[in-house]
Amino acid sequence: MRSLFHIIQKEVWHILRDRRTLLILFGMPIMQILLFGFAITNEIKEADVAILDRAHDEHSHALTERLIASEYFIFAANIRSEQELENLFQQGDIKLGIIFPKDWFASAGLQIIADATDPNTATTLVNYTQAIVADYLRDQQTVTQVPPRQIHTELRMLYNQELASVFMFVPGVMTIILMLVSAMMTSIALTREKELGTMEVLLVSPLRPVFIILGKVAPYVILSMINTALILLLSVWVFAMPIRGSLLLLFGESLLFVLTALALGIFISTRTDSQQVAMLFSLMVLMLPTILLSGFIFPIESMPLPLQMISNIIPAKWFIIIIKDVMLKGVGMAYIWEETLIMAGMFLIFTLLSIRNFNIRLSS
Amino acid sequence: MKTILFLLRKEFLQIFRNRVIVVMIFVMPIIQLLILANAADYEVRNLVLQVVDQDQTTYSRQLIGHFAASNYFLLEGMPASAKKGTVAIARDEADLVLDIPNGFERNLLRDGAAALHLNINAINGVKAGLANSYAQAIIRDFNQEIRSGIVGTTQWLPSYRYWYNPEMDYYTFMVPGILVLLVTLVGMFLSGLNIVKEKEIGTIEQINVSPIRKSQFVIGKLLPFWLIALVELAIGLFAGWLVFSIPIVGSLGLVFGFAALYLLAVLGIGLFISTITETQQQAMFISWFFLVIFILMSGLFTPIESMPDWARAITRLNPVAYFVDVIRLVLLKGSDWWAIRWQMLAMGGFAIVINAAAMLNYRKRG
Numbered sequence: 001m002r003s004l005f006h007i008i009q010k011e012v013w014h015i016l017r018d019r020r021t022l023l024i025l026f027g028m029p030i031m032q033i034l035l036f037g038f039a040i041t042n043e044i045k046e047a048d049v050a051i052l053d054r055a056h057d058e059h060s061h062a063l064t065e066r067l068i069a070s071e072y073f074i075f076a077a078n079i080r081s082e083q084e085l086e087n088l089f090q091q092g093d094i095k096l097g098i099i100f101p102k103d104w105f106a107s108a109g110l111q112i113i114a115d116a117t118d119p120n121t122a123t124t125l126v127n128y129t130q131a132i133v134a135d136y137l138r139d140q141q142t143v144t145q146v147p148p149r150q151i152h153t154e155l156r157m158l159y160n161q162e163l164a165s166v167f168m169f170v171p172g173v174m175t176i177i178l179m180l181v182s183a184m185m186t187s188i189a190l191t192r193e194k195e196l197g198t199m200e201v202l203l204v205s206p207l208r209p210v211f212i213i214l215g216k217v218a219p220y221v222i223l224s225m226i227n228t229a230l231i232l233l234l235s236v237w238v239f240a241m242p243i244r245g246s247l248l249l250l251f252g253e254s255l256l257f258v259l260t261a262l263a264l265g266i267f268i269s270t271r272t273d274s275q276q277v278a279m280l281f282s283l284m285v286l287m288l289p290t291i292l293l294s295g296f297i298f299p300i301e302s303m304p305l306p307l308q309m310i311s312n313i314i315p316a317k318w319f320i321i322i323i324k325d326v327m328l329k330g331v332g333m334a335y336i337w338e339e340t341l342i343m344a345g346m347f348l349i350f351t352l353l354s355i356r357n358f359n360i361r362l363s364s
Numbered sequence: 365m366k367t368i369l370f371l372l373r374k375e376f377l378q379i380f381r382n383r384v385i386v387v388m389i390f391v392m393p394i395i396q397l398l399i400l401a402n403a404a405d406y407e408v409r410n411l412v413l414q415v416v417d418q419d420q421t422t423y424s425r426q427l428i429g430h431f432a433a434s435n436y437f438l439l440e441g442m443p444a445s446a447k448k449g450t451v452a453i454a455r456d457e458a459d460l461v462l463d464i465p466n467g468f469e470r471n472l473l474r475d476g477a478a479a480l481h482l483n484i485n486a487i488n489g490v491k492a493g494l495a496n497s498y499a500q501a502i503i504r505d506f507n508q509e510i511r512s513g514i515v516g517t518t519q520w521l522p523s524y525r526y527w528y529n530p531e532m533d534y535y536t537f538m539v540p541g542i543l544v545l546l547v548t549l550v551g552m553f554l555s556g557l558n559i560v561k562e563k564e565i566g567t568i569e570q571i572n573v574s575p576i577r578k579s580q581f582v583i584g585k586l587l588p589f590w591l592i593a594l595v596e597l598a599i600g601l602f603a604g605w606l607v608f609s610i611p612i613v614g615s616l617g618l619v620f621g622f623a624a625l626y627l628l629a630v631l632g633i634g635l636f637i638s639t640i641t642e643t644q645q646q647a648m649f650i651s652w653f654f655l656v657i658f659i660l661m662s663g664l665f666t667p668i669e670s671m672p673d674w675a676r677a678i679t680r681l682n683p684v685a686y687f688v689d690v691i692r693l694v695l696l697k698g699s700d701w702w703a704i705r706w707q708m709l710a711m712g713g714f715a716i717v718i719n720a721a722a723m724l725n726y727r728k729r730g
Contacts, residue, residue: 020641024649032656039675040666043490047669089527090699092689095669109523116526117696118537121667126524127497133522150477151507155496156484158453163489180652188645196564272384275644276557280388283549283652288396292403297665299491301410304402321456328487329454 003207007215011189015219025185029177029227033234036169043165044124047095048076050088060100063136067098072128089115096125159328170235171323172296174228175316178254179290181224182261183268184282186217190269191278209358217262224258225251244330253326253336256343257319263350264315270357290316318342367576371584375558379588389554393546393596394603400542401535401608408494413437414458416449421469427506431462436498446481453485460484460495472510528613528697535608540691541664543600547593548658548684551627552651555589556634560647563638578726586631593627594620613698619691622704625711626687632718633683639725658684686711 015022049067053060068075076094079085085097099111112129114122160167190213193199202212228251235241243250264286272278292298293307294316300308311317318339325331325339333340380386413431417424432439441458443449449461463481471478482499486492529536562568571581597620604610634651641647660666661675662684668676679685686707693699701708 018643018646020646021649024653028653028656031653032660035657035660035675039671039678040660041670043670044667045670087703090693090697091703092693092699112522112524114524114526115697116529116532117692118667119526119529119532119534122526122529122532126526130522130524148476149472149507149511151472151503152477152479153500153503154479154481156482157486157492157496158450158483160486160489160492163486163493165489168488168490185645188648192643192645274382276561277382277384277388279557279644279648280385280392280553283553284388284392284396288400292400298403299408299488301412302408307399307402310399324487325454325456331454335455 004211004215007207007212008218011216012219014189015223025181025223026227026230028180029173029231030234032173032177033170033231034238036173037166037235037239040169041165044121045072046074047072047121047125048093049073049096049098050077050079050085050094051075052079052082052085052097052099054102055100055104057105059105059140063100063133064098066136067129067132070128070132072125085113095121096129098129164239166235166239167241167328169296170231170239170241171320171327172291172294174231174254174323175257175294175296175319176287176290177227177231178224178258178319179261179286179316181227182220182258183265183286184279185223186220186262186265187268187272187278187282188275189216189220190266191272191275194269195274213266213358217266220262221255221258224261225255228254228258241327242330243327245326245332249333250323250326253319253322253340253343256340256347257315260315260343260347260350263347263354267350267354267357270354289314293317294320296320313346315343315346367580368584368587371576371580372587375584375588379592389550389592389596390599393550393600396546397539397542397600397603398607400545401539401604408491409436411437411459411491411495411498412440412457414441414443414449414452414461415439416443416446416461416463418446418466419464419468423469423472423510424464426510427464427503430502430506431499434498434502436495450483453483456485458485459491460499462499536610536696537692539604539608539610540695541662541688543597543604544662544684544687544691545659545664546600547597547623547627548630548655548687550596551589551593551630552634552655553648554592554634555586555631556638556641556647556651557644558589559585559635559638560641560644564643578723582635582723582726586635589634590624590627590631593630594623597623610695612695614694614696614700618694618701618704621701622687622690622694622708622711625708625715626683628715629683629711629718632715632722636718636722636725639722639727658682661685662688664688680710681714683711683714 051064067073077088088094095115097113099113101109104110110133112126114126116122157163193202203209236243268278268281272281293311294314300311322336322339325336415428417428431437441452443452446463449463452458453461461483465479465481468478480503484492484495526532562571605612637647637650641650661679661682668679668685690704690707693704
């Protein structure tokens with residue numbers, strides 16, 4: 001037992017000595033949460049729009065005014081020809097062009113031209129424009145009568161009334177950071193000992209291999225849990241995110257995820273000999289799928305079926321579901337036992353695989 | 365010149381000796397491209413809908429029929445009470461629940477107005493917003509329909525055209541951006557790690573005591589990855605054209621020209637990081653740190669225009685943002701070099717500054 005403690009102590013020193021990595025490890029979660037919270041949003045607003053006004057009448061001016069007054073559009077240029085419009089599109093200066101032909105109001109000839117290289121932005125902007133135009137036209141109708149048979153929809157946005165995107169991102173960022181610290185760092189730390197040859201030294205020592213591994217990964221568990229706390233604190237204090245469920249459950253589940261990620265990291269290190277390979281492998285096989293297939297940024301249900309199936313073997317997917325359920329919906333174990341079981345199963349599988357693959361002799 | 369050739373030979377031998385690295389460099393990107401392009405899809409469809417029909421009349425059934433017929437919603441389940449609907453949302457069995465209260469039809473006909481309740485799981489704000497607008501559109505249509513014949517208020521809507529991507533193909537938008545991502549990964553990580561590895565293992569000492577000059581060493585280190593990344597871009601473009609039939613409207617020469625410039629900047633960043641780190645672990649984490657910021661702020665996944673002003677100012681210092689912008693402009697819209705002159709200028713300036721900083725920082729010591 002004491003020898004285990006010594007190994008842990010050694011690893012802690014290794015980590016603490018490396019100021020740069022440490023700084024990044026704690027700087028990264030803060031930076032990412034702040035970026036996601038303040039800078040990155042999926043909402044589309046303030047799109048640059050060019051106006052080609054051939055009518056120059058009272059209506060075209062009023063409508064232009066109204067478009068620009070909305071938060072969705074920013075006036076970019078008055079242009080005179082479609083060629084000019086094309087040039088602006090090609091320089092990436094505008095997202096939308098609006099053409100008022102002569103006599104557009106009477107002939108219903110208004111044209112919207114959208115840059116559809118980004119289909120979502122294009123659809124959204126066209127919808128905004130149409131709504132504003134419809135609004136304007138309705139205001140021009142002199143008769144104001146309440147239309148009969150009016151359906152009102154009472155809308156409730158559950159769990160996130162303001163539709164803040166940070167609610168979506170915090171669970172994702174947490175997952176990525178934990179994955180990075182637990183899986184990537186441990187796999188690198190272990191292969192590093194192999195690459196530098198110090199693993200041989202440890203293995204010929206009287207320590208049992210299990211203790212060596214345990215001692216090496218234990219500090220990363222602690223690091224990960226500190227990061228979890230840090231991210232939760234930030235999201236509650238800065239972004240007023242609620243933690244509706246049990247905090248204990250949240251930490252318990254985080255610990256389970258961290259252990260799963262560690263087991264994965266150990267597994268990777270048993271299969272690789274150089275840090276570079278371990279890194280590239282972690283990056284391509286762990287990080288990118290975690291970011292892209294876990295439902296963090298892109299909705300899983302929109303993906304093609306094969307990818308949806310792949311997403312099931314990504315631990316992060318289940319962890320993200322759990323965090324959202326506990327944090328935002330405030331549900332308990334009764335709702336998330338399936339996900340928890342799946343993660344526990346993954347943890348077991350990766351642990352067994354690493355034990356089977358663990359080689360006491362390094363160079364054969 | 366001869367020294368550089370020897371160094372290049374050494375680097376290429378070292379790179380290609382390691383099978384895993386070769387696979388990572390050439391095979392993984394293709395797989396990544398195929399997976400990413402399919403995964404990175406913001407389109408929201410297949411929203412799972414449950415309807416609580418407490419009215420059970422012609423109108424309520426008609427309305428449900430409208431929802432069932434739309435492409436956006438999958439009608440899965442008709443819970444008996446509003447409470448059960450809420451539980452379904454909590455269990456993630458439904459994205460939204462439409463509640464048609466008792467007396468819906470009667471109220472419409474008798475009082476001229478009736479209410480519906482729509483509950484949406486809003487944890488994913490974008491999805492909830494879209495779900496709401498789709499649902500509202502269907503309800504509006506239905507409302508028009510049951511009104512028709514009563515008042516003849518017809519209203520015209522402006523016509524619209526979608527330029528450059530009339531089929532609204534999402535691959536067309538994402539694939540060029542993903543290529544940037546893959547090229548950047550190779551350029552930034554491999555170059556930086558490579559030098560730090562020599563430091564860590566100690567072989568850099570041997571190079572330091574040899575008559576190789578600083579600039580020769582750096583060129584010998586960077587040139588292989590510069591070439592590899594360009595080859596990778598070519599492979600990726602070919603795969604994108606073959607599999608996703610992304611349009612190549614503009615000049616390929618311009619794309620590669622800009623990529624060459626961009627890679628100088630990215631490799632410069634890798635080089636700079638290698639001068640301030642001692643171990644591969646450090647280099648990797650610092651690269652990762654900046655890469656994540658660069659990618660998130662690049663406009664690849666989320667539009668730059670939506671960012672607040674201060675964030676938009678930061679993206680002006682982000683090389684990835686320029687390349688994402690340029691590759692889309694040239695490939696999809698056919699912009700010529702004149703249209704992207706500012707981006708080229710900025711990228712050239714960036715490359716010069718970062719490489720100069722790296723060279724100044726690089727000491728010929730261990």
